[in-house]
Amino acid sequence: MEITPRARVMAVLRGEGTEKTPFTVYSDKLPACAVERRLRNRGLCPVQRITSYKVSYPNVKVTENNYFDAKGNKQIRTIYSTPKGDLTTLHHRAVFTDWWHERMFKTPNDYKSLLFMIKDAVVQPDYETAAQVVADLGDDFVVRDQVPLEPLQAFITGTYMAMETFCMEWMDNRDEILKLVDAYVEFVRKIYPIAAAGPLDFANYGGNVVPQVIGEQVFREYYIPHYNEAAEIFHNHGKLLGTHLDAENTPIMKAIGETDLDYIEAYDPGISPSVGEALKTWPDKVLWINWPSAWHLKTEEEVRECTRQMIREASPGNRFIIGITEDVPAHRWRGNFEAIMDGIDAEASR
Numbered sequence: 001m002e003i004t005p006r007a008r009v010m011a012v013l014r015g016e017g018t019e020k021t022p023f024t025v026y027s028d029k030l031p032a033c034a035v036e037r038r039l040r041n042r043g044l045c046p047v048q049r050i051t052s053y054k055v056s057y058p059n060v061k062v063t064e065n066n067y068f069d070a071k072g073n074k075q076i077r078t079i080y081s082t083p084k085g086d087l088t089t090l091h092h093r094a095v096f097t098d099w100w101h102e103r104m105f106k107t108p109n110d111y112k113s114l115l116f117m118i119k120d121a122v123v124q125p126d127y128e129t130a131a132q133v134v135a136d137l138g139d140d141f142v143v144r145d146q147v148p149l150e151p152l153q154a155f156i157t158g159t160y161m162a163m164e165t166f167c168m169e170w171m172d173n174r175d176e177i178l179k180l181v182d183a184y185v186e187f188v189r190k191i192y193p194i195a196a197a198g199p200l201d202f203a204n205y206g207g208n209v210v211p212q213v214i215g216e217q218v219f220r221e222y223y224i225p226h227y228n229e230a231a232e233i234f235h236n237h238g239k240l241l242g243t244h245l246d247a248e249n250t251p252i253m254k255a256i257g258e259t260d261l262d263y264i265e266a267y268d269p270g271i272s273p274s275v276g277e278a279l280k281t282w283p284d285k286v287l288w289i290n291w292p293s294a295w296h297l298k299t300e301e302e303v304r305e306c307t308r309q310m311i312r313e314a315s316p317g318n319r320f321i322i323g324i325t326e327d328v329p330a331h332r333w334r335g336n337f338e339a340i341m342d343g344i345d346a347e348a349s350r
Contacts, residue, residue: 005045020348052198145203207244307343
């Protein structure tokens with residue numbers, strides 16, 4: 001009986017061998033069309049990203065106002081009214097992402113409001129919805145859970161603060177930042193046991209860490225302990241935990257290896273150390289790469305050969321998955337995805 005796309009991905013996530021390297025793509029980056037159907041028939045496995053829980057803020061009133069700017073973009077102004085004052089955001093949605101013009105935190109006057117909102121969070125299981133998604137999608141998909149951003153990362157790349165604002169506040173008002181971080185730690189600790197006990201087999205914990213901003217020491221102090229705490233809970237339930245590290249990871253490669261994470265997802269070997277180096281540095285982890293975004297400008301023949309080279313570096317292949325986690329130019333994805341699959345099939349038939 002032929003192995004299903006889901007079973008192939010899960011086998012590698014558990015460190016087991018398969019007949020060929022899994023190829024995945026975030027489901028919202030795979031337009032429905034004839035090429036998509038052909039790729040899925042060849043084993044391409046979409047990744048559906050959901051949560052097995054719901055978060056609510058019973059004492060925060062949320063008001064959303066929409067309008068169109070001069071360029072025709074629909075701008076979304078959101079007001080979060082707390083007993084300690086209002087917080088506001090402004091963003092607009094593009095095809096695959098959101099463009100943020102204003103984050104919640106703007107001045108030190110917002111610390112009390114933001115602290116109240118974080119402490120107000122209530123987390124509840126949403127297992128029935130998650131299980132239904134798994135049942136509906138079947139063995140063609142893998143369905144991934146998501147733990148929110150790491151406690152410090154939430155204030156660097158989340159909706160709370162702009163990265164530049166965080167850097168200045170970290171230097172000028174670190175005690176206030178750490179009060180927020182402590183409150184956020186208690187928030188995510190509510191999520192660990194709920195997600196771990198839920199119907200999904202694996203989860204990402206945060207991600208989008210920029211080592212050049214935080215440095216190795218901060219990563220060790222403010223990231224690794226939380227990864228390890230969550231991983232212990234997930235492992236006790238037989239579940240897997242990873243994170244999304246898509247930046248240039250050279251400064252923290254050794255530290256990543258010291259975490260209890262099972263896999264590193266969205267890793268970019270085009271800007272970070274090579275596939276072979278990463279697997280050697282992390283002998284107990286699965287490497288789930290994002291096929292490097294810049295390489296999509298290569299010819300289809302080069303795409304095939306780069307794919308084959310990475311698979312050879314990853315030999316014997318029981319800890320390597322090729323994924324697509326970023327936008328691909330609309331005029332390139334069809335040919336490139338098929339070229340990647342051609343490379344995978346060519347290596348499997350060697």
